[in-house]
Structure formats: C-alpha cells, structure tokens
Amino acid sequence: MKSIINTTNAPAPIGPYNQAVLMGNTLYTSGQIALNPKTGNLVLDDIKKETAQVMHNLKAVLEAAQMTFENVIKSSIFISNMDDFASINEVYGSFFNEATAPARETVQVAKLPKNVNVEISVIAVK
Numbered sequence: 247m248k249s250i251i252n253t254t255n256a257p258a259p260i261g262p263y264n265q266a267v268l269m270g271n272t273l274y275t276s277g278q279i280a281l282n283p284k285t286g287n288l289v290l291d292d293i294k295k296e297t298a299q300v301m302h303n304l305k306a307v308l309e310a311a312q313m314t315f316e317n318v319i320k321s322s323i324f325i326s327n328m329d330d331f332a333s334i335n336e337v338y339g340s341f342f343n344e345a346t347a348p349a350r351e352t353v354q355v356a357k358l359p360k361n362v363n364v365e366i367s368v369i370a371v372k
Contacts, residue, residue, distance in 0.1 A: 255306035
C-alpha cells in the first residue's frame with residue numbers, strides 16, 4: 247500500500263508532489279533543496295552549508311518514515327556546477343558510513359528549482 251510521508255521538519259512541497267512516498271518497505275523521496283523549513287529561506291551563501299541543509303532536510307524526511315541514512319540504497323545528486331563536486335561530496339559523505347554508502351549518480355544540470363546549486367533525492371528500504 248502507498249503511504250504519503252510529509253513532515254514540518256523539511257520544506258513543504260512547492261508543487262503537486264509530496265516529500266516522500268512509502269510503498270511497502272521502500273521509500274522514494276522527492277528531491278530536496280537547501281530551503282530552511284523553519285525560516286522558509288534558501289541557504290545559498292556557501293556550497294557546503296547549502297549541501298548540509300539539503301542533507302538535514304533529507305534526514306527529516308527519512309526520520310518521518312522511521313528510517314535513517316543507513317536505510318538509503320540509492321542517491322541522485324543534481325548540481326549546477328561540477329566544480330562544486332568535491333565540496334558537495336565532502337558534506338554528503340559525512341552523513342554516511344563509507345563502508346555501507348548507497349549507490350549514487352551525480353549529474354550536472356543547466357538549472358535547478360529556485361536557482362539552487364544542489365538537489366538530492368534518495369531511495370531507502372526498511
């Protein structure tokens with residue numbers, strides 16, 4: 247059965263979608279950007295801070311589904327500038343155990359919502 251996952255600890259959807267959908271034991275998250283859910287402001291002053299906000303938003307969605315980053319099996323990272331890859335990777339990596347880190351792709355795109363620099367989505371399994 248399909249269950250909708252939403253939490254006030256992550257940014258509210260800005261379109262016709264939900265923060266995540268749980269189907270059986272598998273969670274599919276929508277892409278998260280660096281929108282601070284408490285202030286509604288974007289965190290764009292530094293790529294590491296921006297990436298950390300994205301990861302904290304993902305963490306909140308995972309927690310709403312009673313999961314952690316250990317449950318993540320696949321990540322998709324979209325970035326506007328591949329020159330930011332090392333900084334994004336450093337912050338992203340700090341949220342995972344390297345030995346059990348998920349599969350992943352990182353893709354440079356022409357533009358992201360609200361002109362952010364990074365968007366990340368994950369798939370997790372209980």
